[in-house]
Amino acid sequence: MHKLLIDSPDKEMLLLGNEAIARGAIEAGIAVATCYPGTPSSEIPDNFFTMFKEGGFYFEYSTNEKVALEVAAGAAISGVRSICTMKHVGMNVASDTLMTLAYLGVNAGMVIINADDPLMFSSQNEQDNRYYARLSGLPMIEPKNAQEMKDMTVDAFDLSEQLKLPVVLRTTTRLNHLRGMVKFGQIRQIKSKGFFKKDPFHYVAIPAVSRNLHKMLVEKYDQALELSENSEYNQIIGNGKWGIVTNGVSLSYVQDAVNDLGIGDKVTILRLGFSYPMPENMIVKFLTRVEKVLVVEELEPVMENDIRSIAQSKEIVIPIKGKEKDLFSRLFEFDPGMVRRTIASYFGVPDTSPEVVDVTGIPDLPGRPPNLCAGCPHRAMYYAIKQVYGPDAVHPSDIGCYTLGVLPPLSMADIVICMGASVGTSCGISKATDQKVVSFIGDSTFFHAGIPALINAVHNNHKFTLVILDNGTTAMTGNQPHPGVDTTPMGVDTTQLSIESMVRGCGVEHVQVVNPLQVKKSIEAAKVSKDFDGISVIISKELCPLYARAIKKAKKARPFYVNQDKCKQHLDCINLLACPAMYIDDGKTMINEVFCIGCTVCAQVCPENAILPLKKLA
Amino acid sequence: METKRIVFVGVGGQGNLLASRLLGEACLSAGIPAVVSEIHGMAQRGGIVESAVVMGYATSPIVSKGEADILIGFEPSETLRALNKCNKDTVVITNIRPLPPFTVAIGQGVYPDIDKSLDLIRDNVRSLIALDGDELAEKAGNPLSLNMVMLGALVGSKVIPLDEDILKETISKTTKQTFLESNLKAFDFGVAASRVG
Structure with a gap:
């Protein structure tokens, strides 16, 4: 069960x-x-x-x-x-x-x-x-x-x-x-x-x-x-003269801070769990019991503004502060130390926070940004598009794993707004400029919000290429199915839709379906789309390898190695693909055979044919 | 009990989320209040993964800069990066096997010298326990059991009021039979390494 x-x-x-x-x-x-x-x-x-x-x-x-x-x-x-x-x-x-x-x-x-x-x-x-x-x-x-x-x-x-x-x-x-x-x-x-x-x-x-x-x-x-x-989730806690209003997870930070600072007897906390509508009478009761108020809320001054308005309507004149220089920011999330320090400074008590170790001696550490996985088919399609369109084409992109392509050396996302916006912004950019536009959208995102924009592109005769990166799953959020997925193996009864039929149904006449792991064919498809004067779609179709492994559809493949006698250090594999299975050790290009899933893309890219399969299976 | 704030840092795939979860489960078995925090999503694509366990009566799920009682690093450069979580009384437990990020391969950064890094940590905190966690995991028969080694090292260090048996019970309850033996072995290696260190 x-x-x-x-x-x-x-x-x-x-x-x-x-x-x-x-x-x-x-x-x-x-x-x-x-x-x-x-x-x-x-x-x-x-x-x-x-x-x-x-x-x-x-x-x-x-x-x-x-x-x-x-x-x-x-x-x-x-x-x-x-x-x-x-x-x-x-x-x-x-x-x-x-x-x-x-x-x-x-x-x-x-x-x-x-x-x-x-x-x-x-x-x-x-x-x-x-x-x-x-x-x-x-x-x-x-x-x-x-x-x-x-x-x-x-x-x-x-x-x-x-x-x-x-x-x-x-x-x-x-x-x-x-x-x-x-x-x-x-x-x-x-x-x-x-x-x-x-x-x-x-x-x-x-x-x-x-x-x-x-x-x-x-x-x-x-x-x-x-x-x-009357909600039990709205509560006045304590009976001190210092008022603190808070919500959500910030309540933990406030309660820990009050304990750490030893000011429990001086503070009254108003906790708003049923936070809209704001309990006006309870707030008035709270305001009349305290001398000054600090509002501890992440993001916008929502409670702060409402409480000020309630105070004004009841002619209660006490300081009510929250989002202010030296107090809380409208940016980012809070943490216990930040809340403790701000409470200490606002109410004028000594801060008990421990001192952070001196980190000035730490050298500049190499960044560790998230990256497309080893063998990710998105990387292969990015390579093909870049080979054909060069660095000057504009790449509107969308929400998903493939957004990670923004980082160098791939650098394949130029504008990202929200779900589906790759297609809509492509219409505007291609209309307003003479630049080539090749945009990217994932399969789940295409179903979510890409379709109306694609219909718009067809209807209004926009000219660009849309690449639908179809990896057969909603990968970034944890491999959830979408309308293009066959859910039979999951024991669920849904109807699978074909992206190609959808695209044609939207009125796109120039549609190509390629396996991105076949580099030459993908480059060929990119060339054809570049020569076409109108809206064209490339469906780049290959399962997410993590998902393939999860549903036991991963192909058995041999991991690759670099033959050091053949390698002439062009570094195309490293510099153009940025696969996390590749690294340089002592000036030699190497492949981590544990990470490599044998997608073969680097071997296809190597000008010396120096990347070869190992004898054993991955 | 006195509040203990434990921070876990590692790289996506090293299993530190499981380690923090198991520690939380063990606290539940031992009747110690605990809250665990994790971050899922974009951070897991080979990026840095941080989690925390706060044991005792504090209710905040996360640990601020300078406030970790214990920092457990699954990768040495990440331990160094997270050093700002520590104060002079923090105990640091770190794996010393490097896993250089891709940025090093493409020349966007230099991986730090391990010995110097360890000295720098040692000079600034109460104590440092450094071990080759990957070697111990391999010795235990499962390279993926690094998280068990690190959990063992935490328990072996005696800085938290949980004994080996409770952790082992928790591991046994949640691990698939195929990996159980190697996981428990890895845990024991971690305990032993931490006692020596």
């Missing part, structure tokens, strides 16, 4: 934050779970994927976050509990649906898990999605640790049913990827079938209906506010 399905209340387990959320969903008796994977949220749906059959609920990896949200909304409006998970930027994709779904509301509990990424461990921006609660009018809750990630997920469903609104549970990367003790609760029975009760004057958002719906949403704010005022 999947460990998250074990029906024994009070069992304790060390769970990843994301596993805790998945367990919470199980305890809440979800009927439908949807997602588009994205770090730091991916392990939530990945756990659903490995247990949905056994758990008796429906799960899908949806094509993108907007679709995922709509699938979950359709289910919850039809009366069954649903959950939808995404990373913060996914919420942008889903936001069109989100804004009006808030008007419609739901009939059974619906929870949206939104994972923010302060410091951008794996994201293109660090937007603060607490604004989405304010923008949409939907309630937001923010857990502080693994236990609460589980508990709040369960409670969010009840809250959603009380308000008949989807509830947004917001995490940050630190919470998603911590492991902490979680005590299990009871598993609620799943109600898996609902009924869609027709009510067009509630569910068809035409202007006349929406005017009513918006009024209802505004009225629900008062009801949500009442629940927030």
